[in-house]
Amino acid sequence: MKILLWQTAYLGDVVLTTPLIRTILHNLPDAELTFVGRPFIVDLLKGYPIKLLPFSKGFIESFQIIEKIKENQVAISPHVSMRTALILFFSGIPKRVGFDRSELSFLYTHRVRHRWELHEADRNLELLRPLGITRFIRRPLLYVDEEERQKVKEKFKLPQEYVVISPFSNFRLKEWSLKNWLELEKNIDLPVVVVGTKDRVEEARAFKTQWNLVGSTNLRELLAVIGASKLVVSCDSSPVHMANALGVPAITIYTSTSSRYGFYPLMGGYLEPYLPCSPCSPNPKVCKTGSYACKEAVKPNQVLEMAYRILS
Template sequence: MKPSLPKDPRHIAILRLSALGDVCNLVPTVRALQRQWPKARITWIIGKGEHSLLAGLSGVEFVVFDKATGLAGMRRIWRELADTRFDVLLHMQQAIRASVLSLGLKAKVRVGFDKARAKDFQHWFTQRQITPRNNPHVLESFMDFARLLGVSDDRLMWDLAIPDTAYQEARALAGEAPYIVINPCSNPRLRNFRNWSVKGYASVIEHAFTHHGLKSVLTGGGSAAEREMGDAIEALCQPGSVVNAIGGTSLKGVLALIDEARAVIAPDTGPAHMGNALGTPTLGLYATTNPQRAAPYLWRDFAVNAYPQAVRTYLNKSVGEVSWGQRVRHADAMDLIRTDEVIEKLDALLEHTRPTTTGPTNES
């Protein structure tokens, strides 16, 4: 017999370790739970890097797991939470590592993804599953956990914490002139294949500078591949049009940069969802992943979508013939994105979100 779901949970556990974009998409679910049960404690077991992004999130107690510590790190968390029994554990990570970690957590009921959405046999580690849904966005999949518990107010709210020191860091890099943020690289994992071209980015930077008076700030991690790409982009750009901050910011600093930017351009990677969370106009570049599932949620209409063409070209199928969430793992797929299409989308995004000023009126 399945355990019943709590009607008035006093302590809710969330298990979601990674990644940066996904934890941003999960925050509205946290806010929905807080509105429904404002007195409930919420403990979020989260990855180390992801915690550095979300640290200070109001009303949330974080327990940080460093994936590099492996089983020893899990045991440390089990000891830390040995005397804690949660009313409900929301197991929101579809990975065997997270499921193993969940075994050492005490909870009256464990909720996971429905069988169609669960990966790595996650349904073996949970007692209740969210309601099946056809082709949901990642954000909606997370919100389904709150809906299963009885939450009806699913308005989207983030309210991320950005300290003053992060804004100081951002302004020291970007200066006073208006700018866009471009995060050209995604996570440098094996066979990720989400990065667009150096020449494409350089052309967009030139257009933003000459037609909109916007310089570009490049952001990203400190890996050799990211630094190399940033240097190559910068080398093709005219002086004053770009600031190369790749590898030179904290995650909170990137948040501050994005918060004060006119727009964000990025492939399927964390800063695209950071822009979405902060309400900054965001242009996502998609070919290897389906933007209907993974684009910045509030800016899906402005995503450049070469995914259907990539599926036809490299999988010899239509989008309707592949599984939801199917990736196109081909090194040339992102080359299907045309520079003129990105520029056209950027123009439309900037026009759609153009600040309006209302001058004083003279009344007789």
Template structure:
């Protein structure tokens, strides 16, 4: 069987789909599973042993418009897939599968173009996004973890950078990763507050603080060049290397964005999510019990198993919560789990 997953969303969404990939391979061990996504998402699912091929659809770049759509469609037609699973909830993704004449196409009932699907699955807002994606294949079993697959070279590169800054991973030393950015600016806790947290943490010379992010996020004003125990990784490592870095970390703290989802794929770090407009009740909180979410200056422990009684509604003041979260709350939470 030849299976195609189509998901051209943000990096965090792709990370959350890795349990779905695993489940598809478990269900159809002899199948070939291909994954169609954006070029910017490629590295985070590279080396995944369950994938046969990663296909790229640069819909915001060279594949923008009808010409690019037809280029991708031609490739999909040639592949002659038997089955398409579409987590992406937009008609263009469904239309690609339909026009490629894939006989069995499953997606969500809330998707635009859902009328083109052979099978529509209810998108349950009360569930975590990973659980919703697994609903596409009717999975109700034990939790399937998120998985990212760094290779030996990734670990070698990360360990070299850490050792050059004096971090050797002994029991006294602690590695704290701070991910201050997001592709959506309204989800970002104020940079000045991140700065204050780092200023307080770096006073302890056994704490090594890694600032992570893309080249674009290098522009965020967090400059600590003169501090030996603050390491700026922004723009210097790719997403799989970031996974290798996370595997060495004790704490990962960041916004409602891809770093906390990637961190959910590794056993060691404790994850602290700072949530504003995303609202953990929308189902995109860390997929691990070693995590806490700070939201609107409230706090939900072990949020994978404990659902708060009061759910936040999607309302006009949706974007106002995250600046209200104070520095003490985040700093104290880091120290608590260090």
């Protein structure tokens, strides 16, 4: 059987589809599995015995990919966009499984109820029920070998033990205030390694650690840095899920979002604000009240207490 798995969302979303990959490979060992995602999947999903189809969501590319995927018998899509529904429909794949909250959900042959109360890993696994699969592998998994870990330790002269701080997000309203991050950095006992993308280098200069790697790592190096750490502390963003997929506990500091959406750490813990306006939305762009109170609601001492509890 040829099965297509489609997830063209962000890094963290793809990490949380790895339980789908693992469960399909375990239950259908003879299946040929193809994964369509953004170009970063080539590095992120290294080590999986599957075919990877990078897709940049270009207009012409959307027509071209139909030809590349039409030979599959089954398509499974955790992604809920209109583009995804249309491409899968026009591919002619006979069995197409998606969520009932997907845009143009009527284009799927099988619709699974989307349940916010489930963790995203569990929610995605529900998409396998129309295939008769009910024995699930829940844990996300990414592959980083010891050689990769040693290379980043040498390249960045990392300490033997350290905590990774990931203060930035694609959605600014998901970020805890920089003042709080600096307070946390100052008071945590272990050395701190700060990570982030190139567009946040200027803001990251406020951190005092000698291991400020913001803008300095590629994706494989970031995974190796996270995988060699003792703990990851992050806003509601992909490093949380990368950490768990590499066997590292993580703490999520929620601001405008919430654990209710199902993206909390499976290993570690989380802290969230309790405000009349919380939570805002899964991917908020504008503060509904204009107060930005959620960015200050969780206090650094709360994060420190949780970090020490997990580390001990």
